[in-house]
Amino acid sequence: MNQNSVGHEGTPPVCAICQSLVGPDELKTACPDCHTGYHVECWEENKGCAIYGCAQVPPTEHREALEIPASYWGQEHKPCPACDNQILAAAVRCRHCGAMFSSGRPEDPLEFRKRSEINERLPKLKRTIVCLFILCALPCAAPFAAVFGLIWYSSNRDAIKAMPALYSGLCKIALGVGIGQSALAVFMVILFAGLKQ
Helix, strand or coil: CCHCCCCCCCCCEEECCCCCCCCCCCCCCCCCCCEEEEEEEHHHHHHHCCCCHHHHHCCCCCCCCCCCCCCCCCCCCECCCCCCCCEEECCCCCCCCCCCCCCCCCCCCCHHHHHHHHHHHHHHHHHHHHHHHHHHHHHCCCCHHHHHHHHHHHHHHHHCHHHHHCHHHHHHHHHHHHHHHHHHHHHHEEEHHHHCC
16 A cells, blocks of 8 residues: 555645645545545546556646746745645645645746636636637628627637637637638628629
């Protein structure tokens, strides 16, 4: 059994994902293969085990930058950007307030608040992009959808850039289709007017 799942004698176990102690009153679980202990929400968030070599480890994601900036190497703690309490430098969940972080990289309160606001807006942004794409594909609605889409895109540019590539790409395609449909409609009107003369 992995020593993280039980802790040292007389001490509670440490969650291998958030690197925080698993308190006696917190919901806990263990990996079915290596028996490492976790908070239930950490296990669900990670979608599997965090121990290298375990069969329950989720597929790895490519990282383009270091998780923790060079200035934080060697630091044991960092301030939580949500409640300002000290947590372990590699933690992705605050044991004081329960705030979750996208990585172990330290965030300042403004950056954390901005990311949290974007995450709260994601479902509405996704619905708007899908509706915009459908309206831009309809020739009769495309001119209005293109105008609305350009105004909406300019006011939500940062949030759209932070979205998964599928949705930010779909938004750009929708705008391109809407503008193209609008230009085609204008061209057809001019051509039709020229033929009538």
